[in-house]
Amino acid sequence: MAASLQQSEAERFHRDGFIVVRQLASAAEIETLRALVSTLLDPLQGPVEFEADTGYPGAPKRRLDEGGLTPRRLLHAYSRDALLRAWARDARVARRLTSFFDGVAPRVSQCHHNCIMTKHPKFSSLTSWHQDIRYWAFQRPDLISTWLALGPERKANGALLVIPGSHRLEIDALRYDEALFLRTDLPENQALIAQAQMVELDAGDMLFFHCRLFHAAGRNETDTLKCSLVFSYHDEHNRANPGTRSAVYPSIPV
Numbered sequence: 001m002a003a004s005l006q007q008s009e010a011e012r013f014h015r016d017g018f019i020v021v022r023q024l025a026s027a028a029e030i031e032t033l034r035a036l037v038s039t040l041l042d043p044l045q046g047p048v049e050f051e052a053d054t055g056y057p058g059a060p061k062r063r064l065d066e067g068g069l070t071p072r073r074l075l076h077a078y079s080r081d082a083l084l085r086a087w088a089r090d091a092r093v094a095r096r097l098t099s100f101f102d103g104v105a106p107r108v109s110q111c112h113h114n115c116i117m118t119k120h121p122k123f124s125s126l127t128s129w130h131q132d133i134r135y136w137a138f139q140r141p142d143l144i145s146t147w148l149a150l151g152p153e154r155k156a157n158g159a160l161l162v163i164p165g166s167h168r169l170e171i172d173a174l175r176y177d178e179a180l181f182l183r184t185d186l187p188e189n190q191a192l193i194a195q196a197q198m199v200e201l202d203a204g205d206m207l208f209f210h211c212r213l214f215h216a217a218g219r220n221e222t223d224t225l226k227c228s229l230v231f232s233y234h235d236e237h238n239r240a241n242p243g244t245r246s247a248v249y250p251s252i253p254v
């Protein structure tokens with residue numbers, strides 16, 4: 001990739017807090033990944049976060065409620081399969097992350113995201129406005145997640161919404177609810193949310209987004225499963241705080 005293209009991607013990433021790289025993965029690569037996801041879903045292989053575990057609006061309250069055992073995240077993607085490990089450490093991804101981390105080498109976290117997000121028809125809940133960093137503990141709040149679409153992502157199946165530039169905002173603690181989602185009853189939050197932009201993706205597109213970027217997503221209203229492969233990275237100088245859930249498993253150099 002030309003240095004100037006890499007620089008302009010980095011500039012846009014730093015300005016907006018996200019960037020979409022179209023067709024980073026080929027159709028053949030996506031087909032292989034989708035075949036793997038099918039084997040992980042049937043028969044279902046754990047560990048899995050179920051809809052009932054999310055506590056999100058519209059999710060079944062208990063695992064034994066109708067739809068409660070619908071898989072929402074196939075956890076620990078990195079340790080599930082060599083193909084997923086290869087994706088976490090893919091050179092096309094690593095090169096961009098290094099550039100977004102101002103030349104410092106990335107490490108993939110095994111503690112955060114590190115999953116295949118699945119959004120099933122019928123029993124998918126929506127995700128309210130939040131920043132991923134809210135439950136993560138690192139020396140610096142400067143991590144980047146990659147979101148590889150394994151199929152189309154549109155409004156109808158719960159595509160992500162982002163607020164461009166929101167990773168640079170300092171938000172008063174009173175503007176969050178107890179679970180650290182943005183309170184939607186406050187006019188100042190409503191004005192912020194009005195700036196949201198939908199991130200429509202096709203299979204093979206990759207979204208890179210900063211851990212302070214506000215984002216949300218809707219339900220899957222279609223009759224087709226949506227799935228995406230998601231990893232989070234920090235630079236090798238930015239360590240997880242000892243004793244926190246961010247430090248439970250070591251990060252892996254990419």
Ligand SMILES: O=C(O)CCC(=O)C(=O)O
Pocket residue numbers: 117119126127132158160215216217218
């Ligand atoms: O697909 C979704 O519902 C969004 C998931 C999300 O934002 C997250 O896991 O941080």
